[in-house]
Amino acid sequence: QKEVEQNSGPLSVPEGAIASLNCTYSDRVSQSFFWYRQYSGKSPELIMSIYSNGDKEDGRFTAQLNKASQYVSLLIRDSQPSDSATYLCAVGKSGYALNFGKGTSLLVTP
Amino acid sequence: DADVTQTPRNRITKTGKRIMLECSQTKGHDRMYWYRQDPGLGLRLIYYSFDVKDINKGEISDGYSVSRQAQAKFSLSLESAIPNQTALYFCATSALGGGGTDTQYFGPGTRLTVL
Numbered sequence: 001q002k003e004v005e006q007n008s009g010p011l012s013v014p015e016g017a018i019a020s021l022n023c024t025y026s027d028r029v030s031q032s033f034f035w036y037r038q039y040s041g042k043s044p045e046l047i048m049s050i051y052s053n054g055d056k057e058d059g060r061f062t063a064q065l066n067k068a069s070q071y072v073s074l075l076i077r078d079s080q081p082s083d084s085a086t087y088l089c090a091v092g093k094s095g096y097a098l099n100f101g102k103g104t105s106l107l108v109t110p
Numbered sequence: 111d112a113d114v115t116q117t118p119r120n121r122i123t124k125t126g127k128r129i130m131l132e133c134s135q136t137k138g139h140d141r142m143y144w145y146r147q148d149p150g151l152g153l154r155l156i157y158y159s160f161d162v163k164d165i166n167k168g169e170i171s172d173g174y175s176v177s178r179q180a181q182a183k184f185s186l187s188l189e190s191a192i193p194n195q196t197a198l199y200f201c202a203t204s205a206l207g208g209g210g211t212d213t214q215y216f217g218p219g220t221r222l223t224v225l
Contacts, residue, residue, distance in 0.1 A: 008150075034213065043200055043216040044153070088153070090214070097143060097168065098214055102152035 003027055004091050006101035014109055019076040021104050023089030026070065033065055033072045034090040037083075038103065044088055048074065079108045113137045114217035116201050122223045129188040131220050133201030141212060142184035143202040144168075144176060146195075147219075153200070159184055191224040198222075 005024045013019045021035075032051050036044035048063040050056045050072065056063045062075040072091075076083055086103040114135045123129055133142065144156040145168075155168030157176040165176060173195060177185045188195055199220045204212030 032212075041198070041219075041221075043219050046213060046215065049213055092212060097155055097158045097166075098212065100153045102150070 003099045004089055004101035006087075006089050006104045008102060009105035010107050011104055012107045012109060013079050015079060015081060017079050017108075019079045019083065019106055019108070021074040021076075021087050021089075021106065023072045023074075023091075023101055024070055025072070025089075025091045025099070027091065027093065027099075028067075028070065030067075030070075030091045030093050032092040033063070034092070034098065035061075035063060035072075035074045036088040036090060036100075038086045038088055040086075047087075076106075079106075081108050081110055084108045112218065114201060114203055114215055116199075116217040116220050118220060119218065120221045122225065123191055124225050125192055127191050127224075129191050129222065131186045131188075131199055131201075131222070133184045133186070133217055135182050135201075135203045135217075137203055137205070137215065138181075139203040139205040139215075140181065141204040141206075142178065143204070143214065144174075144184070144186045145200045145202065146170070146197040147200065148197050156186065188222075188224075191222075193224045196222060196224045 035048045038044045050063040060077045064073045088103045089101040090098040092098040143158040145153045159178045175187045201217040202214040204214045
């Protein structure tokens with residue numbers, strides 16, 4: 001079983017809509033959760049980190065964490081065509097390298 | 111200047127050649143990582159190092175070796191390159207962060223083609 005699961009997509013949303021990206025993980029002792037954005041051929045870029053249950057907002061981005069359900073999500077409000085990219089979920093625990101999901105491809109259509 | 115640099119950025123080589131990919135960082139981080147990325151397979155961890163004297167294998171270390179020459183430098187070697195090592199390679203660094211785990215920052219990547 002893959003430790004971090006993401007729907008590969010593509011997820012298509014119209015410009016201005018809310019994009020919702022989801023991630024589940026299997027290791028219950030995971031402590032930290034990250035969302036990275038990756039444009040084609042480029043390196044992953046950190047968008048959000050979250051460590052506690054609940055919501056964390058940063059501009060148009062909101063990360064949501066539910067440790068009981070082993071679920072983390074990323075909401076992108078007012079989606080723009082420039083948000084079209086692959087979004088990687090990463091999960092970590094102390095003393096180990098991060099575990100990355102395979103990513104969800106997001107396409108924002110004008 | 112970029113905090114994490116990788117050289118070369120692109121490399122084409124032939125089967126059987128020895129190749130070294132280099133990573134340098136100015137972030138002052140103790141921890142460094144090498145990943146490869148293939149279409150549809152996501153990021154896969156090759157090796158990681160939590161400090162200069164610490165080297166750990168990742169999920170796909172066969173055919174690769176690493177050297178941590180200093181806190182700021184971490185090199186990946188392919189002793190005898192083969193075509194299925196054609197991929198995009200990323201170096202990453204981290205320092206201990208919130209929650210007891212790390213936030214990783216990535217270099218720009220090296221595109222390696224083995225003919």
